Amino acid sequence: MERIEQAAALHRQAAAVVHAAAQALDDHVPLPRTDLAEQHELALRLTQAAAKLTPGWLGAPLDKVDPGPLGEQRRPEFIRIGSGHPLDDVEFPAVVPLLGAGHLTFSADSRDPRVAGALRSILLRLLATAPAGTLIVRAVDAVGGALFAPFGALADAGLMPPAVTERAGLQAILTEAEHWVMPNRPADQRRPAARPRRRDCTMLLIIAALPSAVTQDDLARIVGLAQNGPAAGLHLIIAGWPPLPLGPKPALPALPASTQVSLRTEYSLIGGLPFATAAPPTGPSPTEVWLGLHVPVKLDPDPPARLTQRVCGELAERFTAQGQVHLMDLLPDPDQWWSETSAEGMSTTVGLAGDTPVSLHFTDLTPHWLVGGRAGAGKTAFLINVLYGLCTRYDPDELQLYLLDFSETGALRQFTPTEEDPSWLPHALEVGVDSDREGGLAVLRSLERELTRRTAILNDAGVTRFHQLRSAGAPIPRIVCVINEFQRLLAGNDEIAAEAANLLESVAKQGRSVGMHLVMCSQKARSSNIFGQFLVRVALPGGGDVLEATNDSAASLPVGRAVVNTAGGLGGPRGATRGHEKTVRFPDPHADAQVLAALRQRLWQAREPASAPPLVYAAGRVPAPRPPAALQPDTAHD
Known part of the structure; x- marks a missing residue:
């Protein structure tokens, strides 16, 4: 009975509220026209x-x-x-x-x-x-x-x-x-590359x-x-x-x-x-x-x-x-050419992220680079930028080059003397061109002999790392071997492919301790055991397979852009900032042929007068290899 009375009271209260609201609505008068x-x-x-x-x-x-x-x-x-x-x-x-x-x-x-x-x-x-x-x-x-x-x-x-x-x-x-x-x-906490805001x-x-x-x-x-x-x-x-x-x-x-x-x-x-x-x-x-x-x-x-x-x-x-980038934007000031030492490692600017130069390094931690990109993505342009960047920072006593080019354009031939232009890149020791696999194998054999020679030098000196040898005063340069379209050298199951794969694996595993580094570039980077040593990955348009399978940061790159990754292609949460990965703009060095020719001429004219041109391995022409050097730490090169 008590609950019924409570319900009735609530009902009466609600009815009163409804009645009051209705009365208020009935009494509402619209605003005067003057207010409107x-x-x-x-x-x-x-x-x-x-x-x-x-x-x-x-x-x-x-x-x-x-x-x-x-x-x-x-x-x-x-x-x-x-x-x-x-x-x-x-x-x-x-x-x-x-x-x-x-x-x-x-x-x-x-x-x-x-x-x-x-x-x-x-x-x-x-x-x-x-x-x-x-x-x-x-x-x-x-x-x-x-x-x-x-x-x-x-x-x-x-x-x-x-x-x-x-x-x-x-x-x-x-x-x-x-x-x-x-x-x-x-001042000691500021990045040297930082620009005034x-x-x-x-x-x-x-x-x-x-x-x-x-x-x-x-x-x-x-x-x-x-x-x-x-x-x-x-x-x-x-x-x-x-x-x-x-x-x-x-x-x-x-x-x-x-x-x-x-x-x-x-x-x-x-x-x-x-x-x-x-x-x-x-x-x-x-x-x-x-x-x-x-x-x-x-x-x-x-x-x-x-x-x-x-x-x-x-x-x-x-x-x-x-934001167009030019090759000169990646190079040091001309007054500072050949002023850096390779004792602890080497680095070069590979592009710009916004206005910030981005550099990649050859060190014990990042000894080798893997570069991937589809045809026409700019792989050769990227490699030429890297080569000029290194060769303007380090003189031939600090850096030597072994170059192999299996691409159809044969762009790396520009670093060798020709009938039209007798100049060459003074850092280059041996160059293989014209997609010649036998010549490429000959260059790798020469590289293997140098690896053996340097290993003996380290053992005789009682050290295990290249920088220790350099600290002891041995004037031995670092070596960078660049292989453009390397998959053509390793294609098939013949003896050349097998031997080349074994030689590359040897250099990849032992090279860091003797100052030898690989830059391998290809349209397709098929899985290989040696790539575990390649922590620097550069993905150009269509080259996402050099990155981890789940890393899609290179999925929509335009030509002239590259993703540079220093963690073996490792990705991260989608959209998260990745300290080990940046997207950079890089130039086409052939956009200004006169600048390119002037660079090569200046480097050539700065060489030692007695220096010899590089050995060139081309189709149908395999020169005799250089004689082996004495196993002495004071022998810079042969």
């Missing part, structure tokens, strides 16, 4: 103000208008994120400050389609407006990186790295951003979704960047902030100096206000100064795919044209 007119006039004034703050790409409704040419030569300080709707038939652009002011956050991450569309729209507006090279974008997306897939052309061109998806990638980006904010490191550049960090393994320390680093970033030209766009509390920790407050977008069921609200500096400790927080825009906001939808494709394509083309 005022709303329309205010929306018009806001639209006009927005047009001045966000002209062109920054404020146009991208789903309705193609704003036209890219780049307005101005920093995009304000940007449209959607449209405000104070009334059903009234709207105005929702514009917020960003670059030069503060940050932007969304209460939901990119799993919400509205957020995904708004993020892509914002990024497209910024890229299309910012002057070329002034906006540096780093992206994080724990949802597989799919949000940034439409911008893939920028990643292919090296203009915007692929989004990272794991915590390790996020940490690497946070470290880069922290260096951007606080670049003043002690341009003051007119801005770094934009977009986090579409935080990785699930993110920690409190990671979040604290993000907050620190938000506090110090605007003054240093760093700005954040974070979706899913504040994140859910981690463990017993309280929920994080709004991001400092940020505009906050809070998503509701059908609309969003804009709150907060970005400040260049933090509020005084005793004063109110920035978000308490302004309670927000009390108008429903609809976020901008995804820009049309054709528009994104056009913008990214044009930007990639511009970047490629502006």
Whole structure:
């Protein structure tokens, strides 16, 4: 009986609420026409103000208008994120400050389609407006990186790295951003190749979704960047902030100096206000100064795919044209030629990653290189760059070359004397050309004899490593043997292939201890036991098989690009930053034949006058091998 009475009381209470609501609706009177007119006039004034703050790409409704040419030569300080709707038939652009002011956050991450569309729209507006090279974008997306897939052309061109998806990638980006904010490191900690940062550049960090393994320390680093970033030209766009509390920790407050977008069921609200500096400790927080825009906001939808494709394509083309690399960019200053020692190892610049030179090394840890790429991918161009890079850094007393070329073009013949040009590369000792397998085998036999000679020298000196021998004063140069299209030498089951494979395996396993290194290049790198010694892998277009099977970083390389990997082709989490792997741009050295000829002539003229030209093994012509040298540590070469 008591429960029935409670139910009846609740029923009467609900009925009273319904009656009161109905009475309120009946008594509702629409706003006077003067108020409606005022709303329309205010929306018009806001639209006009927005047009001045966000002209062109920054404020146009991208789903309705193609704003036209890219780049307005101005920093995009304000940007449209959607449209405000104070009334059903009234709207105005929702514009917020960003670059030069503060940050932007969304209460939901990119799993919400509205957020995904708004993020892509914002990024497209910024890229299309910012002057070329002034906006540096780093992206994080724990949802597989799919949000940034439409911008893939920028990643292919090296203009915007692929989004990272794991915590390790996020940490690497946070470290880069922290260096951007606080670049003043002690001189002894700076990288020699680092260039002075341009003051007119801005770094934009977009986090579409935080990785699930993110920690409190990671979040604290993000907050620190938000506090110090605007003054240093760093700005954040974070979706899913504040994140859910981690463990017993309280929920994080709004991001400092940020505009906050809070998503509701059908609309969003804009709150907060970005400040260049933090509020005084005793004063109110920035978000308490302004309670927000009390108008429903609809976020901008995804820009049309054709528009994104056009913008990214044009930007990639511009970047490629502006970022062309020349052979001289990879070589040392002419005043510094032949100034380096090979005692501890050798290195040469093989390309540029952005504006940063990337070098590969011949050392005990990375003794040999494996290069792969389809026909026409630029393998020969890459090898010639490497050879000139080494031969301008190290003189013939520091470096000797054995060259084998089984390609149809026979490009390595340019390092030998001909009737038209009697010059040669003074570092070259023996060269096999014209796809002659017998000549190639003869060169490998000569290399094996040198391996035996050097092993005896090390044993007599009581040392086990080449650098120990050099430290004792023995003037023995390092040797690099380059084999272009090596698979033609090893093809088949004949005696030549078997002996060549055995000789290469011997050099690959023992060469590091005696200062001998291999660079093997081919269209297809079939699995072989010797490749375990080749920790440096260079994948050109179509050459992904030199990398680990699960490493697809070379899947869509354009000609003139290469993936350089120093961990035996090992990959890593998709989208994560890999310290052992970079994508570089490298030049076609034949693009300027005059420069190439001048380089060869200068190196030839700098040789010792008594030096002999290299032995050339060609089809139908196998010269007698050089006589064996005495097993003395003071014999540099024969």
